[in-house]
Amino acid sequence: MHVPCLLTALLCCWPLVGLAEPFSAGLIAERDCPAGISTKHQENPGQVRLVPGETYRVVARNRAEPTHYQVRIESARPRERWVEVACGRLAPAVTDTPRGPDAASAPVSAPTRTGGMDQQFVLAASWQPAFCEQRQGRPECRGQTPTRADARQFSLHGLWPQPIGRAYCGVERPQREHSESGDWQRLPTPDLKPVTRGALEQRMPGTLSALERHEWLKHGTCYGADADTYFRHSLALLDQLNASDVRTLFEASIGRRLRAEQVRDAFDRAFGPGTGERVRLECDPAGQITELRIGLKGVITDQSTLGDLIRAAPTRTLGCRGGWVDRAGPGR
Incomplete structure (x- = not known):
């Protein structure tokens, strides 16, 4: 196979992680959505799904006007997963909870405003x-x-x-x-x-x-x-x-x-x-x-x-x- 053809084949098969645009926010899940490893394909190792009501750290989006966000789910392997933007609503930027012997395991840290009117x-x-x-x-x-x-x-x-x-x-x-x-x-x-x-x-x-x-x-x-x-x-x-x-x-x-x-x-x-x-x-x-x-x-x-x-x-x-x-x- 010629080199140009090989590159074309690799790009066609490569998940869109490489095309991700860094983006920092929180996603409050509102739907029980699948969390796959690509925006184009259906691969979902572990059959991971969002839990409505939980907040996930958003680490990337697939473009400036996104159709998908890449979120970090600590219990998943791999941790970075793609979900549709309709799966939840954005919250202010969040950061990971510190890890190690002196820090608790938690999905994210979040702003000081907590809960919705119905919570x-x-x-x-x-x-x-x-x-x-x-x-x-x-x-x-x-x-x-x-x-x-x-x-x-x-x-x-x-x-x-x-x-x-x-x-x-x-x-x-x-x-x-x-x-x-x-x-x-x-x-x-x-x-x-x-x-x-x-x-x-x-x-x-x-x-x-x-x-x-x-x-x-x-x-x-x-x-x-x-x-x-x-x-x-x-x-x-x-x-x-x-x-x-x-x-x-x-x-x-x-x-x-x-x-x-x-x-x-x-x-x-x-x-x-x-x-x-x-x-x-x-x-x-x-x-x-x-x-x-x-x-x-x-x-x-x-x-x-x-x-x-x-x-x-x-x-x-x-x-x-x-x-x-x-x-x-x-x-x-």
Whole structure:
């Protein structure tokens, strides 16, 4: 075969990766689209498809007015895949989550504006003394006293994108297995700024047991933002709860029982009528209130108001009908 003919044959068979135009953005998947290795052919090793709602890093487009974007899918081999532009909508530029022993595995980092108007979440706020009642040997429970901050206010459990089954987005199987088994110390540490890390250690006592690693992998990777933004938003919402009449009610009721209606009424006073109906109480078998699970809906930003997010959410079932507000240390 002559050289010109050989070159022609190679160009005809070569996937269009070589003709890609570098392009940086995020693609929020809206359709269950195949992700192939070429724009012209149907090769799709592993039969990889986009997951609606997930955000993928766009690394290239096939031309200035594209018909296809090349996205990076960490679980695919090869990772770079082509999808049609109609498969989703563009978001601001994103970057890969840092990898290595000190960084969590996640599909992308994203802007500080998270969720669409219809996106729902649950803010899980724990009453730490009740959590520790049967777990006195855990690092975060040893030495808890009535004067410690986590004995008098709510602690962060997590911020969970809904539905609850939406979890471990882009997380590889070994890390998921460690997370699900409770072997959290073997999980990578989320990449956080020092100020965020310090605030998290104060308001999430479970960091002493690596809870933040588990929460990031299970829920944060589905949040559409980097780890620092995820925890910064979570803490900002928790702080609004702890600055409200709800926390005041719980602190004043330590050692006594609270009815669910009292808790919901406190939410109505603090965050507006109807917000109490968006809150579910969790109690342990001993009848102690262990957690509030607060429904949220809408776009979360650094300036979000907790009351607005709660009011937009659907109503929630009551959960337990009330329980004891535990004090720090063994016994009520």
